[in-house]
Amino acid sequence: MTQTDLAYHLKNIQHYYENTKVLDIDDLKIRKGSITGLLGPNGSGKSTLLKLLAFAQKPTMGSIFYNGRIEFPFSPTVRSKVTLLTQKPYLLKRIVFENIAYGLKIRKETKFLEDQVKKALLTVGLDYQNFAARKWHELSGGEAQRVAMAARLILKPEVLLLDEPIASVDTESAKLIRKASLKARDNWGATLVIASHDLQWLYSISDKQLSIFKGNIFSTGMENIITGPFVKTDEKSLVKKLGDGQIITLKAPTQEVCTAVIRKKNISIALERQPAGGVDNQLSGHIISMLLEKKNGQIMATISINDLSLILRLSPDQISHLDLYPGKKVILQFHSNDVEWI
Amino acid sequence: MTQTDLAYHLKNIQHYYENTKVLDIDDLKIRKGSITGLLGPNGSGKSTLLKLLAFAQKPTMGSIFYNGRIEFPFSPTVRSKVTLLTQKPYLLKRIVFENIAYGLKIRKETKFLEDQVKKALLTVGLDYQNFAARKWHELSGGEAQRVAMAARLILKPEVLLLDEPIASVDTESAKLIRKASLKARDNWGATLVIASHDLQWLYSISDKQLSIFKGNIFSTGMENIITGPFVKTDEKSLVKKLGDGQIITLKAPTQEVCTAVIRKKNISIALERQPAGGVDNQLSGHIISMLLEKKNGQIMATISINDLSLILRLSPDQISHLDLYPGKKVILQFHSNDVEWI
Amino acid sequence: AGSKGLMMATTTSTDNTGLLDYLIPHFEKQTNISLKWTATGTGKALKLGQNCDVDVLLVHAPPAEKKYIANGYGKDRREVMYNDFVIIGPENDPAGIKGKSISDALSAVKNEQAVFMSRGDDSGTNKKEKLLWKNAGIQLPDKEKWYVQTGQGMLATINVAQERNGYTMTDRGTYIKYQSQKDGNAPLKILVEGDSILLNQYSVLTLDPKNCANAKYDLALKFSDWMASQNAQNLIKDFRLLGQKLFIPNAK
Amino acid sequence: MDFIVAGFIKAFELLISGDSSTWTAVWATLKVSTCSMLLSIGAGLPCGFLLGYFDFKGKKHLRTILDTMLALPTVFIGLAVYAFISHQGPLGEFGLLFTLTGIAIGQTILAFPIVAALTASTIESIDHDLKLTLVTLGAGKRNIITTCLWEVRFGILAAAVTAYGRVLTEVGISMMVGGNIKYHTRTITTAIALETNKGLFADGIALGLVLIMIAFIVNLSLSFLRKQ
Amino acid sequence: MDFIVAGFIKAFELLISGDSSTWTAVWATLKVSTCSMLLSIGAGLPCGFLLGYFDFKGKKHLRTILDTMLALPTVFIGLAVYAFISHQGPLGEFGLLFTLTGIAIGQTILAFPIVAALTASTIESIDHDLKLTLVTLGAGKRNIITTCLWEVRFGILAAAVTAYGRVLTEVGISMMVGGNIKYHTRTITTAIALETNKGLFADGIALGLVLIMIAFIVNLSLSFLRKQ
Numbered sequence A, B: 001m002t003q004t005d006l007a008y009h010l011k012n013i014q015h016y017y018e019n020t021k022v023l024d025i026d027d028l029k030i031r032k033g034s035i036t037g038l039l040g041p042n043g044s045g046k047s048t049l050l051k052l053l054a055f056a057q058k059p060t061m062g063s064i065f066y067n068g069r070i071e072f073p074f075s076p077t078v079r080s081k082v083t084l085l086t087q088k089p090y091l092l093k094r095i096v097f098e099n100i101a102y103g104l105k106i107r108k109e110t111k112f113l114e115d116q117v118k119k120a121l122l123t124v125g126l127d128y129q130n131f132a133a134r135k136w137h138e139l140s141g142g143e144a145q146r147v148a149m150a151a152r153l154i155l156k157p158e159v160l161l162l163d164e165p166i167a168s169v170d171t172e173s174a175k176l177i178r179k180a181s182l183k184a185r186d187n188w189g190a191t192l193v194i195a196s197h198d199l200q201w202l203y204s205i206s207d208k209q210l211s212i213f214k215g216n217i218f219s220t221g222m223e224n225i226i227t228g229p230f231v232k233t234d235e236k237s238l239v240k241k242l243g244d245g246q247i248i249t250l251k252a253p254t255q256e257v258c259t260a261v262i263r264k265k266n267i268s269i270a271l272e273r274q275p276a277g278g279v280d281n282q283l284s285g286h287i288i289s290m291l292l293e294k295k296n297g298q299i300m301a302t303i304s305i306n307d308l309s310l311i312l313r314l315s316p317d318q319i320s321h322l323d324l325y326p327g328k329k330v331i332l333q334f335h336s337n338d339v340e341w342i
Numbered sequence C: 001a002g003s004k005g006l007m008m009a010t011t012t013s014t015d016n017t018g019l020l021d022y023l024i025p026h027f028e029k030q031t032n033i034s035l036k037w038t039a040t041g042t043g044k045a046l047k048l049g050q051n052c053d054v055d056v057l058l059v060h061a062p063p064a065e066k067k068y069i070a071n072g073y074g075k076d077r078r079e080v081m082y083n084d085f086v087i088i089g090p091e092n093d094p095a096g097i098k099g100k101s102i103s104d105a106l107s108a109v110k111n112e113q114a115v116f117m118s119r120g121d122d123s124g125t126n127k128k129e130k131l132l133w134k135n136a137g138i139q140l141p142d143k144e145k146w147y148v149q150t151g152q153g154m155l156a157t158i159n160v161a162q163e164r165n166g167y168t169m170t171d172r173g174t175y176i177k178y179q180s181q182k183d184g185n186a187p188l189k190i191l192v193e194g195d196s197i198l199l200n201q202y203s204v205l206t207l208d209p210k211n212c213a214n215a216k217y218d219l220a221l222k223f224s225d226w227m228a229s230q231n232a233q234n235l236i237k238d239f240r241l242l243g244q245k246l247f248i249p250n251a252k
Numbered sequence D, E: 001m002d003f004i005v006a007g008f009i010k011a012f013e014l015l016i017s018g019d020s021s022t023w024t025a026v027w028a029t030l031k032v033s034t035c036s037m038l039l040s041i042g043a044g045l046p047c048g049f050l051l052g053y054f055d056f057k058g059k060k061h062l063r064t065i066l067d068t069m070l071a072l073p074t075v076f077i078g079l080a081v082y083a084f085i086s087h088q089g090p091l092g093e094f095g096l097l098f099t100l101t102g103i104a105i106g107q108t109i110l111a112f113p114i115v116a117a118l119t120a121s122t123i124e125s126i127d128h129d130l131k132l133t134l135v136t137l138g139a140g141k142r143n144i145i146t147t148c149l150w151e152v153r154f155g156i157l158a159a160a161v162t163a164y165g166r167v168l169t170e171v172g173i174s175m176m177v178g179g180n181i182k183y184h185t186r187t188i189t190t191a192i193a194l195e196t197n198k199g200l201f202a203d204g205i206a207l208g209l210v211l212i213m214i215a216f217i218v219n220l221s222l223s224f225l226r227k228q
């Protein structure tokens, strides 16, 4: 990956709200033309990161290279090229048409405006006739969300940052937004970064997933996070007790921390418990969902173990072989040494 | 179901925004202590229905019986008993504590206020220490959503109406909100109506699903909707052409309408096409997701047929028998006579 | 002191009675000099002249005018007309001043603690009133409850007097106006009049070119001359308000 | 120009020397403006709320009338109040003419449209979601009013400060209804008018500065209510 | 009381008879108030925007000063302007004293704080999401100003209408700077003051009604800008 391939390069970024650090990224590279999925629990810093990437806010510390150059808010080289669909989309107090046309108007690109607006509305599944003349407040929640999306798509930006674009959007429209996002990448080489809590949707659209937790980034995508409280058993290990009496054993961390990460790839699935020895964690639970990952034909399965949910990736063969289906009881196995602490 | 079992009874409700009819419900009964899921695409009228149920708005026509009596906005018998979590939760310009305590304060129930707020925050997974003193704008999207939820839960209302309560909430919190909702029903007999686009979550929580489409209600829950354009072939049938050349044949409707409904129960699944005769629609597609319905151990499968998604309910036996998994190619079969028009 | 024509500052009485509206068109026609005026309190009128914002003054406060000239602000002072002051009060005359001399009347007011309105605005009228108290040997009753200082124009002060059933001193012109507004049965009547000290002298004042080079001294002088001319004096003599003579020309 | 400088010096002298006529005028001004502000806020807030919160027929016309009332000349109000409370007026018997109470009545009429119109326009800017949220949380009508007003408190504060500025600087009503009576109904503004008319411009400036100082102190204390 | 009735009748007479002194005063009022409104809006909107939009050190103090300026007495402004444009003032050579231009300058100073303070408080109420949305849509600084102002247009309108009411009814500046010269700088308000001074209360009321009528017509036309 050479420097010129990079849309973004973030170096030593830290961001504070008042005195609380909410983002801490040593080094993050985002390739031109890639679609990056941003995963993480509430308050982990997704929106903050997107605002920094949009140059809508300056990080408290560190620098953001865009196309190889350090850039700042209002810099003319990014201003009309990077656009963000905010988490709470705000519609201007105007009709839908004007909302969608706004970005083009301030860019003074008003050729074929009506046609462009018509097309943008169509991409998000709204019909021009019915919606163009509506006032901003005469829309349902999902319709408003989609109008805001159309207002971003019409700009054909170099970078399209989407903060939970399908939060209140129906399944059909979620598909349309997926299509539109892919088209943006394919047709004009847009770089996309998308935050969402809908894992299936996010996996179906992104090339790469970044998992973010308490402001720290894991570039390997969605991983399983186990939060405390933990109980110390001896020098070398901690345990977490689940509600049903099952116990997870973890290698004790070296520094003072509180959250454990177990990567998908380190977990295996079985129908029966192995005899003792080998893995030291064998948890019984049941499958609650199985989702297709379009990219690779693999299946992402969510397994519920009492009040804990773990995710792992299965192949069709594994599923056929073990005769897995949602509701089936399974045993998850992993080694306490494979745990990582953050 | 006797009258006294009913929390709500809606009769001949119609609601208009300006001159557009957005809701048309002949008769709808909601039992006390039930949890009703509300499904439907954007703009179908979910939020409108919830606002009517909350007596925050008067229907243009028709009457709403609550506990057997016709009630109106501001009626003292419903005012402090019915509460709605709106789709765009609004936080008062005060700290989190005051936001959550607001409802109790106006009810003058300020005993053990701090304890109650602490508990309410905990139910939505936020910790008192960290959040109670934050200003309304110092929250992430999902945190704000959860504060708003806590402000409703603390009221222990007779009726709890939730408009997309997990729209921007992470998986863990979605679980917490599910738990809290069930507890509300079980502990103080609350009646719940919940709108959501997250089908799995909604199915995992609700006793009964209402599907709403263009303001009309189908009491049988999520059904498959096929929208136009259709092409008329002869007197008796219409066809819809899919992008990949497949064709769906439908019995022509008697009145002028444009949307077809095919109920889950009328669709069957197979691995191979049947020889001609019997069903007249055989569509090939692939499974994209399989979700467990907690209630009954059945599996809800979504099958993608070109740009159409159909949903049907499978049993574990069927899955094992046909060796189904996400990604697997399947044939869906249904008869054109089974289509309903709305 | 605009580019064309004369700018005059004058007291409100000449304007409010309508004298200027009657007189000035004649002046403009006969001399081809246009004249605009602003009507204010005497004090402010003098100040505007001192600051060279006007060209000529028409005022009525002889002692102040003389001091003004002595200070080098004014140049020529020409007396052009007069009217007189009267003391008015309620018809039942609680202090019993009717027909008394000025000094006796004021002493009676003071002894009876009868309400007396003063304009208290340092206008020509007010200055005269203060002089009367002094002549009567009474210290100005500034903080006495019965001595009410309105700080307003003459008519407003009369109206206050009427509301409070009190006495006041006014120029005859304003009283006539007041009387006419009450359709001839005004609650306040003239109780003391005719003393020579009650004369109210109006003068035209030109500004000293040494102080105000920009002031149109020559035109101002023309106005002053015109006001003293037989023609103007006749016009003043003929000016009537509601059928009563208001100003008596006395240019020398 | 020099009278401005002189005015500054004089302003200090007046205040420090404890000049009684100045201090009684300050006192009268404070009393009367406080009173009229309380009354106009008491009446203007609810009216403004109703006008801004609800949609009803004729609302637009009411707004136009209220906006027009913003242009009621003070002398006009003064005359109208005078007509009512003068001896011959219908309220003559209460003896309100030439009293601070009389002035306060007039100033209330002056400030009311400012408070009401600005409150209405602030309330109108309220998010529709706030209304919905309050109703669904079980707020009664009074809760809705108080909570909405509190949500837009900075807008309300601006309305009040604007009205206060108007009341504090008005001359016409104080002159006409109060009569500018020394030691009684003379307020700072009528005193300024008087001094200016006398040609004592420096005194006018000095008194103006005193008034501005009052306004400054009031606004400074209010500014602590306003967060950064 | 009867002078109020008489005033109504007289108001019609004045307008219908085409009384030239009334009409020139109407004309002068319109000219001067339009001019000062344009100037104060031109200066007040941007200043109000800056003060409401950005957070910076000393912002709170600036607001306090601006709020205090709301309480500048008109006579004081009149005196200050007079000091500058009088013959001996620094701007004496321009001959602005006793002209409508001079009045307009003073009225601009009067209206500016109203426009600026109310604009600032309206802009402050803007949703933070709007700012973010504009920036992310690629709006430049000028776009942000214009769009924000447009978003709160009803608040701005209220600010302008309030300032207009203030300008239309002010007497002190017109009197001091304009000199109330008949057919030249006499505005309706100075005419009202004059008539009232003469004791012609009915005429005062009549002229007041004329002024209110002007305000009504202006507000009526503005009300079409305002949606239901």
Ligand SMILES: Nc1ncnc2c1ncn2[C@@H]1O[C@H](COP(=O)(O)OP(=O)(O)OP(=O)(O)O)[C@@H](O)[C@H]1O
Pocket (backbone or CB within 6 Å): A137, A138, A139, A140, A141, A142, A143, A168, A170, B017, B018, B022, B040, B041, B042, B043, B044, B045, B046, B047, B048, B049, B087
């Ligand atoms: N204030 C309004 N004026 C006019 N039409 C409106 C208004 N609010 C909603 N609508 C329309 O009414 C219909 C129903 O809206 P509603 O908000 O109930 O939909 P919804 O089912 O909640 O959709 P979503 O899933 O997007 O939240 C939609 O077609 C919408 O466009």
Ligand SMILES: Nc1ncnc2c1ncn2[C@@H]1O[C@H](COP(=O)(O)OP(=O)(O)OP(=O)(O)O)[C@@H](O)[C@H]1O
Pocket (backbone or CB within 6 Å): A017, A018, A022, A040, A041, A042, A043, A044, A045, A046, A047, A048, A049, A087, B137, B138, B139, B140, B141, B142, B143, B168, B170
């Ligand atoms: N204005 C603010 N002041 C103080 N803290 C803030 C502010 N905005 C956000 N935070 C805090 O910063 C952290 C990161 O917030 P951010 O909005 O980036 O989270 P997020 O990952 O987008 O969450 P969500 O999924 O809920 O949208 C959270 O802990 C939040 O509480």
Ligand SMILES: [Mg+2]
Pocket (backbone or CB within 6 Å): A046, A047, A048, A087, A163, B140, B141, B142
């Ligand atoms: Mg977020």
Ligand SMILES: [Mg+2]
Pocket (backbone or CB within 6 Å): A140, A141, A142, B046, B047, B048, B087, B163
């Ligand atoms: Mg909705």
